[in-house]
Amino acid sequence: MRLKISSSVTALLIVLSIGCDADPRRGSVKGRVTVDGTPLQHGRIEFVPTGGTSGPVAGGVIVDGHYHIRRDKGPVVGKNRVEVNGSVKTDEPKPYPPEDSERTEFLTPEDLYQIRGVRPLEFEPEVPMEADIQAGANVLDFPLRSK
DSSP: OOOOOOHHHHHHHHHHHHHHHOOTTBEEEEEEEEETTEEOSEEEEEEEEOTTOOSOOEEEEEETTEEEEOGGGSOBSEEEEEEEEEEEEOSSOOOSSOTTOOOOSOOOHHHHHHHHTEEEOOEEESSOSEEEEOSEEEEOOEEEEEO
16 A cells, blocks of 8 residues: 655655754854863853843753763854853762761762862863854864863
8 A cells, every 4th residue: 555645745844854953043062171181071061142142051061071062952153151060080089977077967068079079160261261153063162270
């Protein structure tokens, strides 16, 4: 048995499949984030529309210094402020509860950092933390300096 599909239904399916993939107001973005020349092991990067650009905030994870945000979830075309959050390794993780405390109920952020052997990333950008996102593919690297 042969199925016949009308030409108008076929045209509609083609338009829908093209339209779903190409949002001209967004771009894909990928690149590297380094701190003092070393790849940031774990973190998050966000692109926040600014300076007359409007739309949703786009973000993704940073793993081993690399990040990639697909176009369908990417930043909006135009000027975006870039925000990077992450942590850097310190010395060996410390036991919980801290040896000098009898506290066992609540973990503070400082406790979590000590247990994990990391500290919050404190940095000064080596380049402006802004990006002019273009439709299509964008490659943006962000070298950071620790304070």
